[in-house]
Amino acid sequence: MDLFMELLKTFVVGGIICSIGQILLDRTKLTGGRIMVLFLLAGAVLTALGLYEPLVNFAGAGATVPISGFGYALVKGAIEEVGKEGFMGAFSGGIKATSAGITAAIVFGYMAALLSNPKSKS
Amino acid sequence: MANIKQLKNEYPQIVKEHSPKNKVMINSAKAFLVGGAICTIGQGFTEIYKYYGMAKDDAQMVSTVTLILLSAIFTGFNIYDNIGKFGGAGAAIPITGFANAMVSSAMEFKKEGYVYGMGAKLFTIAGPVIVFGAIASVVAGIIFYFV
Numbered sequence: 001m002d003l004f005m006e007l008l009k010t011f012v013v014g015g016i017i018c019s020i021g022q023i024l025l026d027r028t029k030l031t032g033g034r035i036m037v038l039f040l041l042a043g044a045v046l047t048a049l050g051l052y053e054p055l056v057n058f059a060g061a062g063a064t065v066p067i068s069g070f071g072y073a074l075v076k077g078a079i080e081e082v083g084k085e086g087f088m089g090a091f092s093g094g095i096k097a098t099s100a101g102i103t104a105a106i107v108f109g110y111m112a113a114l115l116s117n118p119k120s121k122s
Numbered sequence: 123m124a125n126i127k128q129l130k131n132e133y134p135q136i137v138k139e140h141s142p143k144n145k146v147m148i149n150s151a152k153a154f155l156v157g158g159a160i161c162t163i164g165q166g167f168t169e170i171y172k173y174y175g176m177a178k179d180d181a182q183m184v185s186t187v188t189l190i191l192l193s194a195i196f197t198g199f200n201i202y203d204n205i206g207k208f209g210g211a212g213a214a215i216p217i218t219g220f221a222n223a224m225v226s227s228a229m230e231f232k233k234e235g236y237v238y239g240m241g242a243k244l245f246t247i248a249g250p251v252i253v254f255g256a257i258a259s260v261v262a263g264i265i266f267y268f269v
Contacts, residue, residue, distance in 0.1 A: 003169065010165040011158035014216070018157025019150035021211030026146045032214050033223070033247045037254050039215060044258035048265070061164035064182060065189065065216045066157070067251070074255045078263030090263025094256060104187040105221050105248065108194040113228035113240050116198035 006060065013055065013062030036067050043068030047075040073098050149210055156209025160216040164189050186217055193218035197225040223247035 021035055030038070043066075046052040052072045055063040063069055077097020081089030095102070167188050171181035196202040202222045206213040213219050224244050231243040245252075 006169075007162050007165055011162045014161025015154035015158030015212070018209075018212040018215045019154040021157075021215040022150045022153035023146060025211050026149055032211075033250060035211065036214070036220065036223075036247065037250050040251055040255055041258060044255070044262065048262045059161075061168055061182075061185065062158075062161045064186070065161040065164040065218075067215055067217065067220055070217065070220070070251070071255060071258060074259035075262040078259040079266045082263045082267045087264075087267050090260050090267055093263055094259025098255075100183050101186050101190065101217065102252065104190045105194075105224055106244065108191050109221055109224040109228060109244055109248075110240060112194035112198040112225045113232065113244070114236075116200075116229060117232070118226075118229045119200045119203070 009059045010062035013059035014065060015062075017063070017066045017068060039066065039068045040071040043071030044075045045071075047072045048079075070098065070101070073101075152208055153210050153212030153215075156205060156212030157215060158212075160189070160213070160218055164216075189216070189218050190221045193221035194225050197222045197229075202226075220248065220251065 017039075021039060024030055024035055024038070025032070043052055046055075046068070052063065052068070053076070056069070056072065064072065074094040074097065077095075078090050078093035081093025081096065083089070085092065164185050167185035168178075168181045171184050172178060176184065193202060196205070196218075202213070202218070203226070206219070206222065213222070224247065227246040228240040228244040231239040233239060234243075
């Protein structure tokens with residue numbers, strides 16, 4: 001039952017974040033790539049203000065899986081690294097915290113593109 | 123001439139009939155379902171990895187990597203495109219959409235070669251996201267250093 005509640009919270013929060021994106025997509029002239037950058041920056045700013053962390057604690061993957069969660073991980077990593085390493089931590093922390101995801105996306109992405117072909121547009 | 127005048131009057135009506143209906147409500151409901159489902163799958167992986175003894179942070183990271191791997195495979199088989207057609211932003215906003223954007227643009231430019239085609243186009247969408255992400259993290263880090 002606990003697990004069910006956890007998953008329900010994830011579903012609802014993740015769903016709400018995505019539907020905000022859909023409304024922006026339908027109601028404004030913003031394209032997909034710009035909306036991704038916008039969500040990333042929103043996640044980064046909210047994290048710096050201390051507002052995104054509570055959402056992550058509440059909804060888990062519902063807050064970390066959307067691209068705003070990438071911004072959260074970057075900023076959180078940079079802030080934590082500054083605490084440990086001082087000034088240079090600002091430069092190493094963000095990418096360090098997200099390195100597994102970025103590398104996975106590059107490696108798996110390249111391999112998948114290598115092994116497959118786009119659907120013919122007939 | 124009369125015909126043209128008539129057509130002119132009817133034209134706005136014709137345009138209205140053929141332009142896509144404004145289905146913001148339905149589209150956001152679909153985005154809600156698809157986006158929520160993808161996040162829930164991610165949480166499911168995290169729970170499974172935690173069950174097998176991983177620490178919470180590690181489990182979250184491996185779960186993200188798993189989603190990226192699945193998205194790359196689904197994109198390769200042209201399945202993610204269909205999820206995207208139905209779910210819109212619900213498929214684009216999660217990290218799987220980020221991976222999908224990378225794979226699909228790399229696939230599309232495969233003909234231009236392995237270096238300048240796939241290697242470069244992998245970053246059509248991912249590039250800006252990483253650029254602004256890196257800048258945001260450095261700015262936040264510097265601010266927190268001085269505050």
